[in-house]
Amino acid sequence: MSAKKKGLQSVVFLNPPRLASWASIVGPKEGEGPWGNSFDVKTSDYLLGEQTWEKAESKLLQETITLAMSKTGLGVDAAEVLLAGDLMNQIISASFAARTINIPFLGLYGACSTMAEALIVGAMLVDGGFYQRVIAATSSHHYSAERQFRFPVEQGVQRSPSAQWTATASGAVVLEAGGTGPKITAVTVGKIVDMGQSDANNMGAAMAPAAADTIKMHFADMEILPDHYDLIITGDLGSIGAALLKQLFVRDGLVPLPNYSDCGMLLYDEKQDVHAGASGCGCSAAMLCGPLLAKMQRGELNKLLFVGTGALLSPTTSLQGESIPCIAHAAAIENL
Known part of the structure; x- marks a missing residue:
């Protein structure tokens, strides 16, 4: 190996x-x-x-x-x-x-x-x-x-x-290569997870099981506890998907429960009428390259697990009644 x-x-x-x-x-x-x-x-x-x-x-x-x-x-x-x-x-x-x-x-x-x-x-x-x-x-x-x-x-x-x-x-x-500052120390490549959710207007619920699968696998592969990271942050599960993921943490027996948040819940204010939160490739990218890495630069965060979540659907598959295959990839970013 x-x-x-x-x-x-x-x-x-x-x-x-x-x-x-x-x-x-x-x-x-x-x-x-x-x-x-x-x-x-x-x-x-x-x-x-x-x-x-x-x-x-x-x-x-x-x-x-x-x-x-x-x-x-x-x-x-x-x-x-x-x-x-x-x-x-x-x-x-x-x-x-x-x-x-x-x-x-x-x-x-x-x-x-x-x-x-x-x-x-x-x-x-x-x-x-x-x-x-x-x-x-x-x-x-x-x-x-x-x-x-x-x-x-x-x-x-x-x-x-x-x-x-x-x-x-x-x-x-x-x-x-080389130098000081935040570094990517480890990654976990996700698998497709499809729990049969077919509602393209509820992608947070579709993606949550994929996020849970990758996060659980990351801890098992790395042989670390869930509180190893200062923050675990998913890409864009939104309020519905993030709530479901927390339930999956309990189901999967993650102890202690990790310090967890979601970019889709953070990007907007509740008063901005975005319903279940933010989504899109730019949501997690901007949050990472904006406030999150700034916090790492200031030393407020030293160990971050960044978990991008994706719903791999298309308008064609949605119209054909297909369920939504989802993926989640994790990158560990640490101040070294």
Whole structure:
């Protein structure tokens, strides 16, 4: 067995990649939320000077990547590869951003788990010595996602109480070999978990079992207790999914219970009428690259388990009555 493979689904890095810099850009609604001042940029409109929502999302991602690299004092061309994806068909937001940035590109799709997936792949590439500097990034846009997965917002279709609000947000992390600061020390690659949930307006409930499965496997593989981390945070389960996950912690016998929260519950204020909370690739990416890594930089958090959650559905499969296969990937980020 590989010296880096641990347990059934986890990897421990011998040369943990450093999070050298990071950046987050959010839309107007996200900027009005409780963490608005923790993001690098709060845009004043949703189009960002573009003609379509899709072009605006691609620009959002491109500007976030550029900002993250600028914090290293280097241009974007100093990165050796970009790992990015989004929710759009053919991951067009990431692909078109990569066209402009013009560096080697690996497109990823994990729905709302894409940021965690990008961090895992990037960490493996850096730890393995294949690259010295990579970018992991993702984005989402409320209006582009609503048009693709549900209804154009202009139609004014009433939203289900269990529905979540796709965030207009983006996050990017520059991973480098060596140095000091927060590092990715271990990861757990998730499995597809499908409990038969088919309601596309209740994705938190669909994703919660996948999150529970990955978190439980992470503790078993790493041979650690649930209180090892200062915080375990999932990507976008929202209020319904997070409540269900807490019940699954009890069912699975996690003792002591972990200090747990969810990005989908944190991004917005209860007064912002987002129903069950936030969702979208950009939700967890912006929260990680905004308040969470800032807390690690200040020493308020030293051990963070970042668990990206994704519902791998499409409008076609939903219309065909398919249930929703879900995934969760975990990345342990620690101050070393």
